[in-house]
Amino acid sequence: MGDKLATRSGQLEPEEFEKFRLFLKDACGISLSENKQYLVTTRIRRILADNQLDSLTQLVEQMQRSRHSRLRTEVIDAMTTNETFWFRDTYPFEYLKQTIFPELQNQKGAIGPLRIWSAACSSGQEPYSISMTAEEYRRINMGVLPRPVEIVATDLSSAMLEQCKSGEYDKMSVVRGLARERLDSFFDKLNNETWRVKPAIRERVQFKALNLMDPFIGIGRFDLIFCRNVLIYFSAELKEDILRRMHAVLKPGGILVLGSSEGLAGAGDLFEMVHCNPGIMYRAR
Structure with missing residues (x-):
């Protein structure tokens, strides 16, 4: 006792x-x-x-x-389980819309969908923010996406993934980082306490259970990986191992986005720095 x-x-x-x-x-x-x-x-x-x-x-x-x-x-x-919010840090999504999407959507010789991995997606705000960014890019380009955007969102927590799939968020969740215009544009209001991400935004995102310690088998290769604010919880050895395995599933020249307080650990030889002004991303060598 x-x-x-x-x-x-x-x-x-x-x-x-x-x-x-x-x-x-x-x-x-x-x-x-x-x-x-x-x-x-x-x-x-x-x-x-x-x-x-x-x-x-x-x-x-x-x-x-x-x-x-x-x-x-x-x-x-x-x-x-960690809390997160919409369009966290802002710059990755603006850089995605202004620079990365135009670059990858018009890449010569590229075939198939543009694939993005949101690793350790928690309660889903990050992958849905990416999908909203893709939709904003489509709208400013006369409603055209030369390559469809596919987003694979993974997390260790099965409870979180079930919540993510529903696309439903309460009042406290939707006010964290979400502008009123985006709330009106990308959500359906179910009642005074609940909003649901619109089908067009949800359909781009596929949620899968994945432990970052395990092999990345069956998830394919990616043009872009978001892995933010999770590596800080791992040992230096595990960080390097995860980053090297992520590099292996990035397409040549693919982009890695880390959290603002995270670095490349011992995997710096695999990437070159991309200055977003503000912020930094990493391009696979």
Whole structure:
């Protein structure tokens, strides 16, 4: 009983916190720092109560019995769910519309759709923002897209992916980074509390479950990859490994977009810097 009370108060025993840290790193690559005890207790408290478990130690032991258990999935979802918002940082989407789309849409010899990967898409704002940007580009070009745009959005969290597929967002979500004109143009209002992304925007996006630690098999090759604000949670070795595997699925000259506080780790030899003024992207060598 003492363990349960300690966990609920936010004071974890070092040994059980270390066991949980090792589990999370093995399961999805996230490296929790020592000061994340409160985050763990906040996100795991309900799961312990629902499963009548007294401690993190018991939780880890139960999850380790099966790599495909419902409990394991629930814990990973709880620890990897992050808030995001529409058109985050602005410049990647403006540069996409003003420079990258014109370049790739009119690329000589290019055949097939223009393919974009939104990695670790969380609750879907990023891939839908990309699709809205494609629609804005289409509208300013007399309604024409020489190459259709396909967006593959992946995330580790199965709960997030189900939410993404519905395309439905509440009032608090739609006000975060979304201009009124875009809300009116790209969403249907279902009621006073809920909006749904219009079908034309949703249809460009395909959502798939993917752990960035696993091989990128079956997702194809891409003209552009967005992988923002997720690499900061991984070790230096795993960051480099992920970036090298992303380079392998980028087409020659393809573009990689990282978060504003993220860099290329040890994979700098594979990319050249592209200055967006403001902001930076990376072109595959």
